[in-house]
Amino acid sequence: MNAIARSRTARAAMRHVLGAALGASALCGPSADATDEVSLTPAKATALEWIEHNRSGIVDVNQAIWGYAELGLQETRSARTLMDWLESNDFTIEEGVAGMPTAFVANYGSGQPIIGLLAEYDALPDLSQVAEPHREPRIVDGAGHGCGHSLYGAGSTAAAIAIRQAMAAHDLPGTVRLYGTPAEETVIGKIYMVKAGFFDDVDAVLRWHPMDVTEAMYTTSLAMASVKFDFAGVSAHAAAAPERGRSALDAVELMNVGANYLREHVKDDARIHYVITEGGGQPNVVPARAQVWYYIRAYVHADVAAYYGRLLDIARGAAMMTRTDVSVHIDSDTHELIPNRPLAELVDANLRLIGGPDFSSTEETFARMLQEGFARESNIEFDRPVLEEIRPLPQEPARTSASTDVGDLSWKVPTGGLTVASYPAGIPIHSWPVVAASGAPMGHRAMLVAAKTLAASGIDLLTRPATLEAARADLRARTAGAEFRSLLPAEQTAPESIR
Ligand SMILES: [Zn+2]
Secondary structure, rough: HHHHHHHHHHHHHHHHHHHOOOOOEEOOOOOOOOOEEEEOHHHHHHHHHHHHHHHHHHHHHHHHHHHHHOOOOOOHHHHHHHHHHOOOOEEEEEEOOHOOOOOEEEEEEEEOOEEEEEEEEOEEOOOOOOOOOOOOOHHHHHHEEOOHHHHHHHHHHHHHHHHHHHHHOOOOOEEEEEEEOOOOOOOOHHHHHHHHHHHHHHOOEEEEEEEOOOOOOOOOEEEEEEEEEEOOOEEOOOOOHHHHOOOHHHHHHHHHHHHHHHHHHHOOEEEEEEOOOOOOOOEEEEEEEEEEEEEEOOHHHHHHHHHHHHHHHHHHHHHHHHHOOOEEEEEEEOOOOOHHHHHHHOOOOHHHOOOOOOHHHHHHHHHHHHHHEEEEEEOOOOOOOOOOOOOOOOOOOOOOOOOOOOOHHHHHOEEEEEEOOOOOOOOOOOHHHHHHHHHOOHHHHHHHHHHHHHHHHHHHOOOOHHHHHHHHHHHHHHHOOOOOOOOOOOOOOOOOOOO
């Protein structure tokens, strides 16, 4: 609790200086030492200049990954694009890590501290879309970057290379590391990289995500397990010999009835949802195989584990009722995100130093047209085309109902980051306007804000041991007494595909 108490003092000091020196280039900042200021150092200036100077190259990398639009664990060309870029900037690459061909780790420098940046680059199915403000698939039935991960991958990698330039020019200590993390959408990549120990030696991790708002992240997320239940029965003619059949589909249906009754006895934050992925071929054959796929979510992982235990009982009960057999496979399991106050304050201060995205009138018109196109399909009304302001850092961590595979690593390493407004205000993520914006100038502008903020924050972490120590102390305080217990079997390795 000491760390949190200390960081509150630092926050109060920052507010004081912000009020006194609004518009000045030096902002009072985060670390354990409240007298430290987050400012534009010569090393940061080098990094920011590199990003400005290489603007078109960074945009080209985004456009390449945006165009490939590869699904999780198939991001061969996207990962190669980032690895080639890093390699040509003197990073040493370890590729195909943690049993995933498209996962990699890239290092520059040596020794501690090691500052990690996350890159994601997986796309979403059925969201192919041109970079124009009307609905039009680029490839029929193709995938698209509906979560903006092309921007995420290119922006984080640009930040890592910019930090590398500053390290060389200013003789900074330590290591900058870029984690190439595949298959975020199915909550796989980082889970297995954490499991394989790739985050054991890193001192802090930074990341960003495209969103419709700009803010330093100070947030939790829902813990989540992804579990498949396979029932095996006996096929028979459904009319001529039903008494000899054992329906696996009946078992799935009975299991779902049980799960729906379970809802009456879970906490408010619980989210339990399923799809039937296999349920037989045609009505006159008793289905011998059936599968139901569940996501189980809650604010704390211990609750997910408890609900998972209840679902196991329900599945066994369904199997008994139908005299079928059930087997269970957990694809993935992520803990809730542990927020980090000192890192949130550091990123917030650097974000204010850089400034949020200042969209051009052309970009605002583009955003407005995307909103109008989406409104015609959804009847949702929109107010402003874009949200340019930097939102204030909340006093308490924000609660979101999403899950992320960043969750597990945030238990091991202090983790911070930001979101930058990259698409029109009020548009839901995982939609076609997000794909369009991610391949267009408004997305590019946001990506550069993110790259600069990450680079500046990373340089501070390389050079401010007190901030790093405060971040570690904050993590220790928040996880004290809590147990990290993954539901994944110890010997389980990453899947070869997402289905
Ligand atoms: Zn995403």
